[in-house]
Amino acid sequence: MKTKEIRKMDKKDLGKRLSELRLELMKEVGNVKRGRPIKNPGKIRVIKKSIARILTVKNQPGGEKK
Template identity: 50%
Template sequence: MKKRDLKKTNITELKKMLEELKKELMKYNSQVSTGTPSENPGKIRAVKKTIARIKMLLQKYETQVQGGK
């Protein structure tokens, strides 16, 4: 998901999305560890990047709230 799309979503939706993506990443990691060939190896990288983007946005929102901006 693109950064500009993530900016449009609210905090509760971002948190839900983060949990879903973490579960999806866990599923992909278990497939890799068992030796099952992945359908789309690039998907793991994309999920990790999206998780990082969401965490960055959540951190930014938290600092804005704490800073009083």
């Protein structure tokens, strides 16, 4: 997910997408810990980066000028 796409989303969608990504991350990490083979090993990294991007956009001030 690109940062531009994330900035266009409203707060409800951001929260929903964040919870979906966290659930997906838990499933992927769980599969790794159980020793199951992974189809795409880079997927965990991409999910973590997407979560970080969403949290960064959520915590930024909403374009307010001083």
